Amino acid sequence: MNGLTQSQLLTQVFTSHGPTVIMPSWYCARDWFDQIGRFNEGGKGVPEDLLLFYESLCKGGGVSHVDEGLLMYRYHSQAATHSVLEDTIWYHRVTFLEERVLSCWASFTIWNAGKQGRKPIRKRMWLFVMSMKIR
Known part of the structure; x- marks a missing residue:
C-alpha cells in the first residue's frame, strides 16, 4: 500500500482487498x-476501525x-483484531460498496472477476436468500 498513488489510495477501498489503510496506520484531527x-x-x-474509516469517507474525509x-505498531496474538x-469484514465491505457505488448505477456486469471478485456477490446473494427464508 505504500507504493500506491494518491488516487489509488481511495479507489483501493472498493477492491476485494478492502481499504488501503489499517487502523494502526491512519490518523485524523480530534475535531474530525x-x-x-x-x-x-x-x-x-466488531471491526470498529473499518466502520470508523468508512464513516469518515462517507462524511467527506480523505486519504x-x-x-x-x-508510530510503531506492535502485533500480538491476543489482539482484539x-x-x-x-x-463480518466481507459483509461491511459489500455493504459499503453497495451504498457508495452500486446504488448509483442502474446496472452492472461482473466479468472475469476471479475468486475474490465473485466472493462479495456470492455473499450478498446468500444473505438475500437467507433473508427471504426468514420472512
Whole structure:
C-alpha cells in the first residue's frame, strides 16, 4: 500500500482487498474524530476501525500518504483484531460498496472477476436468500 498513488489510495477501498489503510496506520484531527461519531463500541467481533474509516469517507474525509514513520505498531496474538470474523469484514465491505457505488448505477456486469471478485456477490446473494427464508 505504500507504493500506491494518491488516487489509488481511495479507489483501493472498493477492491476485494478492502481499504488501503489499517487502523494502526491512519490518523485524523480530534475535531474530525468527534464529528464522524467515534468508534462503534459494539464489543468483541466488531471491526470498529473499518466502520470508523468508512464513516469518515462517507462524511467527506480523505486519504493521504505521510512519508515518515509516526508510530510503531506492535502485533500480538491476543489482539482484539483476531475476534473479527472474515465474514463480518466481507459483509461491511459489500455493504459499503453497495451504498457508495452500486446504488448509483442502474446496472452492472461482473466479468472475469476471479475468486475474490465473485466472493462479495456470492455473499450478498446468500444473505438475500437467507433473508427471504426468514420472512
